[in-house]
Amino acid sequence: MFFNYRKLALALPLALGLGACDKGLESLNVNPNNPTTGDPAYILTNAERANIYRLFDTPASMDGGLLIIQHWAKVQYTDEDRYAFRATSYQSIWDGFYAGGLQDFNELIRQGQATNNPNLQAVGLIMRSYFFSVLTDIYGDIPYSEALRLSDNILTPKYDTQEQVYTGVIADLKTAAGLIVVNGAAVNGDVLYDGNMANWQRFSNSLRLRLAMRLVDVKPDVARTEVAALLNGTTPVFASNADNAEFTFLSNTPNTNPIYNNRLTRDDYRVSRTLTSRLARLNDPRLSIYANHPECGDSAAFYRGIPNGLTNAAASAFGQFCSSSKVGSYFAAAEAPGVLMTYAEVLFFKAEAIARGFVSGNAATEYQNAIRASMGQYGFSGADVTTYLAQPRVAYNPANYKQSIGDQKWIALYGQGVEAWSEWRRLDYPQLKVAVSPVGAASGKIPVRFRYPANEQTLNTANRTEAVTRQGPDLLTTKLWWDKQ
């Protein structure tokens, strides 16, 4: 009998032992492989470099803006040069900037607020505004106010009008400039200006100048007010080429410029004939920087560009690949900079603002200063500049300021494909001819936007449909809101 009880008693230690196993199950699910909180310095470094890389990478720039604006042309795999852009490009630009860029900058703004660092908030706001403006200039109406809010359970953000986006980013830039305390809290991990907040202030205002000027045809009053405030002489904007917003890549892989990386294994791009012939006609010294001499053939002393939009067959019939001008070594170098905005642009805007009567001044002088600044970027000064400016073809024509500014800005913005494309759409100069053999989807015209990516149609159907109804068909030819005429 005792025996029996003794046996039962043995069960107790077992039962007790078992209860101890289920404590702390949730603590086991803490990921040891990845951090759950990010140091803002690391986030900023990645966000800046990755997104600038993306801006100059193949889908948006090399196979996009630069071809449309006829700075570059393709000599192999010429589909994009004929406006046959890939669905994967539309998708990767969209997904890349939203999930890989804007999300990061939002996080930085949040962290800046949490740690009471107004400078960090400002940097986040400025970069976020920059890339939102890039997205809207490419696609048109885009999600803005409801975007990036998955944690608020917004699974299908609505598309704001381009007007709402511009209003929003211009307001953000104003806020950002106001937040900046020049020698205040440090911003670590900044690989663009290395934490120099004075530069950021200038960049914020210069960017606002660009975006305000985009509105001249649709909201001239807003444009006038903003521009007048920005160019009143006291608001800090870029004052020299030293203030340019550009990111310097490094000479060793994997830190090199995307164009350099592309040239390591591919050789599809050449300078466009549109560019070489125009610059040759203008005796523009920048041509020697923008393009390389051909490596073989009888025109080795000149610059031989390729017409845009040849079929693959026509392009190979053009001659050996070495007989046409490759893009200038300055741009294809490992350390070539990724340029976000330049002093020359500010001066061009100033000239245009004067011409439109927003501010007072001498448009011709500012125009010449702008050209001088652009030349200065590539090391041209003094006699080179004055000779160039003296030519009648280069002279400022107050009767058609759009043509003068448009033609010269197109040259100055070489390499900044997306921005050059936006300004050409706005100013409608220089006058470009459509590609030689465009695909049917382009309807015989130079594209004025990219199409919405495919998965927006399946995953965000209602909102996308609403945007398309409002903006116009989702085609390459539908003009954007600020692109009047």
Add this chain to the structure above:
Amino acid sequence: MKRLLLMSFLLMVTLLQQVAAQNRTVSGRVTDRQSNEGLPGVTVLLKGTTNGISTNSDGTYTLTVPAQGGTLVFSSIGFVTIERAIGTENQVNVSLGSDSKQLNEVVVTALGIEKDTRTLGYATQEIKGGEVAQKSEPNVLNALQGKVAGVNITGASGLAGASTNINIRGITSLGGNNQPLFVVDGIPISNDLNRTNGGPNGTLGGAQQSNRALDIDPETIASINILKGPAAAALYGSRASNGAIVITTKTGASATKKVEVTVTSGINFQRVLGLPDFQNDYGQGTSGVNTTTDGKGDIYTGQVTSWGPRFGTNPTRPNGLLLADNSLLPYRAYPNNIKDFFRTGRILTNGVNLAGNNGTSNFSLNVNNTDQKGITDESVLKRTSVQLSGGTTLQNKIKINGSVNFIQNNQTGPLQGNGGSAFGQLGAVPRSLDLEGLPYTNATGGDIFFVNRDNPNWILRNAPTSGNVTRFISIASVGYDFFPWLNVQYRAGLDSYDDRRKQSFAIGSTRVPLGQVYEDNYQYAEFTGDLLLNAKKDNIFVEGLNANLLLGQQVNQRRRNNQYVQANQLAFTGLYNASIAGNYNGSGETSSLRRLLGYYADLSLAYKDYLFLEGTARVDQSSTLPVKNNTFLYPSVNASFVFTDAFGIDSDIFSYGKIRGNVARVGRDADPYQLETYYVSGSQGNNVASVSFPFNGVVGFTPNTTIGGGTALKPEFTKSAEIGTNLGFFGNKLTFDVTYFKSVSSSQILAVTTPGSTGYLSRRTNAGRIDNKGWEVLVIANPVKAGSFSWDINANFTRLRNKVVEIAEGVERSSITGNAFTGTIPSYAKGYPYGVIVGNKKPTVTEGQYAGQYIINPLTGLWANELTSQIIADPNPDWQGGVTNTFTYKGIAFSFLIDAIYGGDIASFTQATYKANGMLKETGRDRELPHIIPGVIANGDGTYRPNNIQIDAQSYWSNQGTQSDLNVYDATHYTLREVSLSYSLPKALLARTPFGGASFTLSGRNLFYIAPNANFFPEVNTQGAGNIRGLDLQGSPSASSYGAYLRFTF
């Protein structure tokens, strides 16, 4: 926690003492009534007590009983139980009659519980160890092929140690693991396939690593029981929603003598199987011309394709056969150039098994070694397994068992995939190239081949992947009958392995010109502890109603670590050491830990041994789910009714009939670390160029593009229902086992795509539903039994239907993770079976008179531009079946297994390449005649006219599209899977020798096949075991083997 348990054991052991009372001994012998031989292992129990013993190997027993005697109960599975009162005798002999009328078979079910098959309400199938051993096959999963209904088994290729995918009753998880749970002697073990992804080739270019079930040597297996559905495996919990493979190893318990020694030795040879037929009429060149640079005749400056001049053509300058210096280009066919790239493989197997059983204690020592050289160089498998197990019943009736299995497994294999692999480059070997005869390496160690390509022989030997696995599977269990009706058992097991891999790329290889060493180390440890309480009571409430209640608790913990070092830019040729490199980008580590607690109960009721009802319930608590959802309950119910016994039906024709049915629900937890949104190291770019961090020494992090599941994540659930019947005719000489099942898996844990504008590309949530249903039929017949001759047939048939019913809102299709090949994308699509391949399709007319015909481009005479993103292949077969015929006559046994896999598609990039390069036999037929693609040309007004545009053969064959539907083949094939002829020497002959038994077996595997719609053996899967199937991406072909075995027992 563990310490407490250990202390409890010690407490138990020390507290228990044998209480002596006045006793006497009773002894006797138990014999088989039919043969009069002694029966070992019969349980002799003093009725109403726990006092019992097992008979010795000769059937004798001795039992201590109280002075007043009692009743002895003699029972053994397969025999009718007998009770005999002791009275005053001291000698009680009985003979037991076999229970042959009933289909009695004991199988090991979930948690190691033995059950009689007649009581089971769900489908299982048992394969004896003898059916998988000595079959020329080191991987036990391959040896199961064609034998089990409801199971789909595909080997990746014929390389040594290549993995094998096994799936029971269809795919149930869209994103997770669909392999069944592997259990060895009661504890779950890992069947992971760890992929080494070094180099620029990702999962595609990996070598064929093995799945860890390969570590179990078939010679150590006593039986395998396949538990097919959630009902069968409900007691295993969340890991068994895809069924379970329960392996019982050979222990001493089944031995019949004090010491028994078995020695096995075998040698097998392997040959490559399934190479397509090649043409041997035309050699290197293009458009009928062989052009080498400057006409110098260096074939490696010419084409990789075989569109050159016909052999025997008059050599001229224009056709390239007459060289610039007026000599002739050596130009003839080498019909076996690709076949000779492969060599004859050789598998040596040797093993010794010592086992003994003296009635109270048993032990077993299994030592086995497999040494395989595969069908190519650098394909090697060396496996050594030492298993020591033992069990004893202590004086105080405590039963303890333990086993330790040490396995060392070394595997080396070459890369697969296109580009940088030897198999990929075989497509660049013209028919006139003497691949084996020409040198493949030069004086400095570089390779000699076409520019930007590696010679297959060079890359085979200069980019190997080797792995070294050391594994321990240790199990210990303690059991005690507290009361006659209450048994308590605790079983603990630890499965741990260490897998050290090294993948090297030589300097000068095309894909990694600067060379690379990739060290990839995995450590895995899984601990499982089960506490089982079993109570049984006969005649509960009602006479004839027996009940059995099992209560249990389980603790399971899995820990996994992985460290990888990618040493880029090697400094020295031939020295593959990770210390000597230029940089280490791509190095890192990951680890994961998860714990699962389970509580379960199983109530079985048996009424008069013909009506059975069982209900189970299990509650799991997992560390991988959010706290408020981490506990989930799932039940199952099964019932079976042996109506022949119930209604007393017993005729000569119809001898046994049972119907059974069950419903079950199984939950499943998530993988670890799915709940949080975390940061990852930044990167940006594409396959041409990209950026990564650290950048100039600065690290960069970005929020992951997948937002975590948060606190809302719930477990996945699979609900299933099954009905079946077992019928026996002619005294059970012909039996049928038919099952129909249906299962629905929903609430899957998935990363669902979100619009990019939300800031994330995907979110982890519960979504999706996938349905499975099917038929399984097993027929066993013994048509002829005359004297010593017997003919047995064992046939099985499976028909499964799988459908992805829904994925997530707005998502029609999603790609399966793990694919690294663009163009043909394994995916799952709404409304289709799982695993369809998405690729390009040549457009056809959709309606009207010419519906179904190819649309031809009038400018080129070729197919119009391919439509992208089309579903082109479905790898799921329509049905599968296998028939094994066995003929035995005295000591001779001859058996052969033919299996059929009907339907299913395979997309073959390998064949596409061979075709486009003019290597296949069909490309040589009528090559000089014009070809017209059967199709129609659009007239522009919506009508069509038949195509009449002539094109040359090369254009026809090289424009079929390497990722198009023209290179998808119907994978139907019938294979002579196994053949075996064995001869066991008669006992009379051996009586004067020290041998107790000797047998000699000749066996062969995959000796012959018929694939009506594919010109190669379509049973390959280059990406290895996993959810991706139906892709032949320039991996190794399969292999056939044949050989001989000897087995001696002492």
